[in-house]
Amino acid sequence: MRVQKILVAVAIAGFTLVGCKNENTSTTKKTEVVAAKQQMVALHISGMTCEIGCAKTIQSKLSKKEGVLEAKVVFKDSVANIQFDANKTSKKDLIAFVDGIAGGDLYKATEASE
Structure with missing residues (x-):
């Protein structure tokens, strides 16, 4: 015991x-922890035909992209307002990402003028 x-x-x-x-x-x-370098970009998106199928799909895919902190797509204005971490992605990368959604045939994104 x-x-x-x-x-x-x-x-x-x-x-x-x-x-x-x-x-x-x-x-x-x-x-190493790098602080987020937050930036905003507004993208004009052509090719959206509906709010539920197009705008919500684009918003959902953007929200899941690495580096995107917040994404809001407004169908009636054809604009995506995106807050992102510039250490992880760029405006050019976000435009290419939107252009590539749905096989790259439906949507065309350009930086919106303010």
Whole structure:
């Protein structure tokens, strides 16, 4: 019985030391965090024929694109207002992305003049 208690105590101590060691090694790794460089762009989108099928699809796909922080497509104005992280994507990349939605045959995006 006494041997079992000693083995259990040694096992608990071993798990504690191993757990602490893993925590310490993960904190010594250097991870670089780059602050988001937020920018806005308004894109004029031609080729949209409906609010539900076109505008909502474009908005959904833009919202899922890496670097896009927020996307809002207004069908009646044919405009997509996009807030994005310039460290991860660019205006040119966003225009090409919209142009490529639905196989690249339906929509054409250009930067809207303010």
